[in-house]
Amino acid sequence: MSSPEQWTRPEPGAGPAATAAQPSPEQVIAGLRATAEGGAELTQLLTPEGERQPSRFDPYLADIDDAALRGLYRDMVLVRRADRECNAMQRQGQLGIWVPLLGQEAAQVGSGRALKPQDMAFPSYREHGVAYTRGVDFRELLGIFRCTDHSAWDFREHGFHPYTIVIGNQVLNATGYAMGQKFEGKVGNTDPDGKPSGTDEATIVYFGDGATSQGDVHEGFVWAAVYDAPVVFFCQNNQWAISEPTERQSRLPLYQRARGYGFPGIRVDGNDVLACLAVTRWALDECRHGNGPVLIEAFTYRMDAHTTTDDPTRYRLSDEIEVWKHKDPIERVRVHLARTGGADQEFFDQVQADADAFAAELRDYCFNMPDPPPERIFSEVYAEPSAALDAQREEYLAYLSGFADGGEQ
Known part of the structure; x- marks a missing residue:
């Protein structure tokens, strides 16, 4: 064999x-x-059976008691419920497309909760869970996929940049931002007592395993290494770059690629929210202290299609999905809480009720979301007036006025 x-x-x-x-x-x-x-070097703190494992990263979970773990569980349940509702709304014609995160909740919630307010996150197009942890109103994500808006949130306020559709491009953007953090002296500082400053910053950028085959990711690694940029490269290896498995893209585990650039790489169980939280906290601290970039490979699995335009049954086997169902990120936390007495059935029932209410609010908002006027596509392009853009707007509006309905749908 x-x-x-x-x-x-x-x-x-x-x-x-x-x-x-x-x-x-x-x-x-x-x-x-x-x-x-995941291999012998997989960092795992909570097994699929819900058993807690000792780890060298335990100091980064000193504040995680039963209440905090219940909070992480609630985060993942609400994010999954919202994801499933958006997937259903796309099928009903309310969204133009949806990018599911089913199965990747632990990687996103764990790493997102590791960030501090002053940190900056650069997503691709699947990081709905990270957006949630950064305080972005989930309803503000809907405009992107309903094709009425492009990131309605204030990225400076939330420390969460707009979604990036071009594969891997956000890695260059994040690396440049992190270089700016270093040039402005926002890393490696100490307080009057000589302890690490609590105001130092770091950047995290999310991308998939398929993006590691893109030149933009390679260039980001090179620049970050050369300038010791405080950036965490967070690769969600969900095993499939649309229809190509990771094994068709790399001869080595993805986290080992960091060695060639001269910075640390680590593989973490992406279905273990505690491991993702602890390892990301460690990596961000490394960056804030001025120790340069870190690559995290979150070994997880995309349980649904790449997007709602994809049919995964054409390229992967059902047996593979069944294997990963036993590693469900939410179920292992539920089992751990139940086994240790950290939560009772009343808590789980309440979380499910909250999740259903959350989904209902999203649904009501989406179904009643007004279509913006056509001139809006011109109003948010430049900070100051542009004669060329004004001329384009007037030409387009004149074109629409020639229709019987004035261009209204």
Whole structure:
């Protein structure tokens, strides 16, 4: 039987590598086995069975008691419920598209809760859970996918930049921002007692495993390494870059790529909210203290389609999904809380009721969201008036006025 190593680097006479040709059935099985296992270097604090494991990162969870863990559980349940409601609304024609995060709640909530108010986050297009932890009103995400707006929130207030659709582009933006933090002296400071300053800043940027094949990500790694930029590269390895598995993109685990750039890389169980919280806190502290960038590979799984335009049944097996259902990020926290007496059934019922109410509010808002007037696409382009833009607006409005309904839908 092929090993995971044989998936990309077969022995002489063993047939072509999967990266170079159509994989054999044995290679497919080996690849699925590699997907299901995080490897010996996987950082895990809460097992799929809900058992707490000791770790060198435990000091970064000193403040996480039962109440805090219940809060993390509630975050994940509400985010998942909102995600499922938005997915349903897209199917009903209320949203143009939706990008599901099902299965990735722990990676997003854990890392998002690790951020401090002064930090800045750069998302791709799936970080709805991170947005939630940064205080962005979930309703403000709907305009993007209803095609009526592009990030209605104040990114400075929330420390959360607009979504980025171009694959990997946000890595360059985040690296540049982090370089600015360093140039402005916002890292590596101490208070009068010689202790680390509580006001130092860091940046985190989110991207998927598929983005690691993009040049923008490579360039971001290079610049961050050269300038010791305080940026955490947070790769959510959900195993599938749309329809291509990670094994078709890299001969090494993604976190090991950091070695080639000269900064630390670590693989964390992306379905373990405690591990994601602790490791991200550690990485952000490294950056705030002036120790340069860190790469985190959150080993997780996309339980739904890449987007609502995708059909995952065409490229992955149902057996693979069944394996990951046993590693559900929410269920392991629920089991842990129930087993340790950290929460009772009344708490779980209340969280579910809150989640349903949250989804109902989103649904009501979306169904009654007014369409903006056509001139709005011109009003938020430049901070100051532009003669060229004014001319384009007048030409477009004149064009619309030629229709019987005046261009209204």
